[in-house]
Amino acid sequence: MAQATEACSPPRANSLDLTPPPPPSPPLSPPASPLSNPLVNSSSDHKDACSRDPFIVHNGHKFNLSAVPSRVMFYRNMYWEDFQGETLESLRSGFLKRTPTLLLEVEDDKYIFDFTRMLQVHVASKSFRSIAWIDERGKPFFPVKFFDHDFSQEKMEEDHGRAAEKENKKMEEDDDDKSDKRNEKMEVCDVSGSKTQSLGPKPKFPSTKLLASDDKMYKFASNLFLKHMTKVDPQAVVTNVHEFKVMGEFGRVRKDVLERQIEITEAKRGKANVVYAWYAAPTFHVAGILALGFDLPDHKNSGIQLPSLGAGIFLADVESPQYSALQYPVHQDPEKHVVLCRVVLGNVEKVHIESNQTSPSREEFDTGSDDPKNPNWYVVWGHDMNRRITPICVVSCKTTGIVPVEWKIFFCEIAILPKLISEIKKRIPIFNVPALNYIYEMFKCKMVSGDVFIRQFRSIVGDRVIWETAKAIMRS
Template identity: 30%
Template sequence: MDFSSGDVEAAVMRPTVPVAGGGAAVGPSALLRGWREFRRSAAPARFLCFEDGGWADVAGEAVGQLRRAFQDRRAMAEAACGGKAYLFDFLRMVRIDAATGEETALAWIDDRGACFFPAPGGGGRKRRRDDAPAEDEAESSSGVDERSGESRGAEDAAAKRMKASGAWGKSATARLEESGKYYQVVSKLFLSYGMASRGAVITAVRKVGQGARARAFQQQGQLLAATRGAAVGTPKFAWYGASAEDVAAVVESGFARTNAARLGGRKHGDGLHLSPPQCPYTSAMLAKADGSGEAHIVLCRVLMGRPEVVQAGSSQSRPSSDAYDSAVDKLENPQWYVVWSKDMNTRVLPEYVVSFKCPKLQPIQGSSEATSKPKKPSPGRDMFPTLLAEIEQLVPDKCDILQEYYSNFKMGQIKKDQFIRFLRSYIGDKVLTTVATKLRGC
């Protein structure tokens, strides 16, 4: 079986899970996300609703009515489609049936071609507004932004459960038999590209539970295929390496943080780094062996969409434009796939955990961003990317607006002094002074 292209083979790919539209209870973080997307979007050229397992265009006079309401910056609008009256909620990204109260996911594509879709995992069915979310909806993750405050706690809890029971939590308790088909396929993929020659021995292969995450992932694939083309929406296999604690947390509750800090200056942006299927050793070097010498690596499916090249050492944390979805170190035979943090819980689907021992494994000794001393700037160097990266660690809720203004400055739409005045007014002199002192190494 050929995995060299990185595309998912039918023999290993799990059966697809049907996805239905549906709104979910929206907390403050989700509403804030919707408000930011609403502000960021240009006038929509197309509106889409998720019906009968796929995205369908809103047609007729409703399109013009919704577009005018959006341009007037109204958060809600009424419109009729197919003889029914609906309320369109742009902040929650749902269409509400005025007669029944049923909610259906709403999305749009603006005049610039930028896509605005709701965070997946919000439900597996249409539902009334007063319905309680299903159990698998409640545990689904829509992204790191909505769980950043509890990420460390989730990792610690997962690590404690793993240490106490020797298991990987309720989401991945299916240990595969060595004689099984999928064990053979996954182990061959892991050992065929240099790991066996380095003395690697597999100690276990576990199947990760899916549920709401698989539905969210499938929905993202459909969105990418609809907006970028069918080939772009095809998932690939990729390896993710991390410590046992981080792997346990990912399996049980999703990605809480990226592994870019482990790579130090070799990172290609501040995103989740995964290696292609023919490069397991690259990600294995990010794994941390325990006292018995056992380490863990995760075989994932990943939706790359349209990647761009990001150079090593970059602090980029999002696509440079709406034309791109992810990043690579190089377009031809990449060694790293990079998925940005806002997408890592919807476009990366953990499939199998491979536990192994490898005496010749040389872990990467990356520097932690939390403890490493920033490099002093060289004369004439553009310090704004470094400055913004430090600011975003102190006030992460302001990073979207910061990046938007910085992009305007880089494109010459605003002058340097205007950008600096905006920084001072938006961030505050106290934060700027703290960051400047850190960058000077004082």
């Protein structure tokens, strides 16, 4: 699967030359003509080009210092994830041959893996993201700067965009045809000879059906919402209900993915633990959820106040709809929209909402809650949110019961952070110090938010080192 250029073998001695052939090049020497990187302009003076290439300047020495990797990782959505299977073996094989650049085909797309620049480059689009590795001696090698890109998401969004556009165009054409036929049939003459016309309003959200008040789903969702919301706001009313409809290939895939996740969770945990939950969001976010699935909220100005809230989808328990707006401020909207969801929880652990947790704390857990035995809310972490959550319907309502949560800043965390960083630098490999310095300076200059800083901080250092160092500081 891998195609890579390697150093040429030394020429054979001719029959009259009794001098033995020169010894082979040392194993750490890079090849003379590495595979060209599409991100870097070619130059006749290779040495001069390398001296100007910031990727090589900062990361190039790590390739020569490293043994063969036991793990190779890529940086996607603020997380370091592992390459698996055949891709990992091809990367290990290329590293063993000291080939600095490899051309690999992964899932029908071609990528250049550049160990000296610590980049994975998508050949067609020239998009790139950072790679890192841990060698067989246990030494980690991370780039100085992290570059984040989701190739699969980019491709999926393009496919979904084309599919959604095609589906919407088809739906509009079908709606026009049906509307014309309905208009013809629904023109009924009364006794006086005048004509009356009865046409229902169009749905407000994509991939939905606007339900009549006597519809079974309308009654179910409305009663379920008001039963618990009126305990907080007796004046709450439901204005309408939109039922989510599975439409097109993308809709069928979403449904199949959830059913498959139920089977996987049952096999792994013994039970899937499927529940109903509420999720409130502004109108355009609700439309995005129905059209393309859940996406993590972007809290750019959250500082360190919302570390966990940017790492997953927070949903209210079915009996606590007042907690449905944990991630979006909808309390000022005159009409609020709350999505009733079906959620595959699996094993649930206790999570403090103001903590720094951004993923399950241990392998045996899948999701989190404020109180697993008596929950007000759940969190489904970002890496599998669209495998574990599917919308059922949207309940539109007028209520003052859905209110924002007052968040507290842990000033002790701010106070010890400089000392924590200073102490951690003494405990981690020297290769990781530049990356830590870089993200810390970005955070201090307010160029990255607190949740982004925490994710990268944990990726570089590791939770164990952070907690051990913090405990040592607190004891001193």
